[in-house]
Amino acid sequence: MLYTFGNASGVSRDDGLVVIKPSGVPYDVMKPAHLVVTDLDGKVVEGDLRPSSDLPTHIALYRAFQGIGGVAHTHSEYATAWAQARVPIPPFGTTHADYFHGSVPVTEVMPDHQIASDYELNTGHAIVRAFQKIDYAVIPAVLVANHGPFCWGSDSGAAAHNAVILESVARMAFFTRQLNEDAEPLGRGLHDKHYLRKHGTTAYYGQAKESK
Numbered sequence: 001m002l003y004t005f006g007n008a009s010g011v012s013r014d015d016g017l018v019v020i021k022p023s024g025v026p027y028d029v030m031k032p033a034h035l036v037v038t039d040l041d042g043k044v045v046e047g048d049l050r051p052s053s054d055l056p057t058h059i060a061l062y063r064a065f066q067g068i069g070g071v072a073h074t075h076s077e078y079a080t081a082w083a084q085a086r087v088p089i090p091p092f093g094t095t096h097a098d099y100f101h102g103s104v105p106v107t108e109v110m111p112d113h114q115i116a117s118d119y120e121l122n123t124g125h126a127i128v129r130a131f132q133k134i135d136y137a138v139i140p141a142v143l144v145a146n147h148g149p150f151c152w153g154s155d156s157g158a159a160a161h162n163a164v165i166l167e168s169v170a171r172m173a174f175f176t177r178q179l180n181e182d183a184e185p186l187g188r189g190l191h192d193k194h195y196l197r198k199h200g201t202t203a204y205y206g207q208a209k210e211s212k
């Protein structure tokens with residue numbers, strides 16, 4: 001990531017605590033001691049540095065999406081290009097379908113009064129609104145209009161992984177549309193096959209997981 005762009009966090013549901021990147025510390029000098037621990041109201045309970053200014057967005061997601069354990073936000077170029085164009089990323093192929101069960105949606109444009117005050121919290125609310133009719137568990141990513149992607153997962157590592165996959169999918173989708181502006185999403189059967197063999201209740205991709 002460039003300079004201090006982006007941020008990531010994780011939540012402990014049992015403790016009601018969030019661990020998040022500090023504000024404005026470059027990744028190459030960041031140490032675990034720099035991380036900031038807050039409660040789910042955003043109050044710092046551990047750490048000497050200020051939390052990422054996007055903390056209220058992360059907390060809004062943790063409150064609304066009870067099944068997630070981590071959030072990652074980047075300004076990765078291809079995903080951000082789709083966000084800036086305000087175009088959802090269509091599921092053009094099986095790489096997309098392996099991770100996202102449908103298009104990656106774009107939030108609505110925020111009105112100025114939502115930007116003037118509580119901007120980061122309102123960004124979180126805009127994301128939650130974009131998922132009113134979409135299951136956050138099967139599409140763990142969103143494009144915030146004119147801004148960039150937020151991704152989530154079972155923990156901060158899974159959220160960061162999804163952010164990397166999203167960028168790859170966004171890049172491929174960009175080229176797909178360049179090669180054929182009328183390119184169609186993959187068919188429902190192929191989409192379901194790829195998503196469900198990895199994520200469904202009868203998933204069979206990879207190695208059997210040890211039961212915890």
Ligand SMILES: [Zn+2]
Nearest residue numbers: 073074147148
């Ligand atoms: Zn940002």
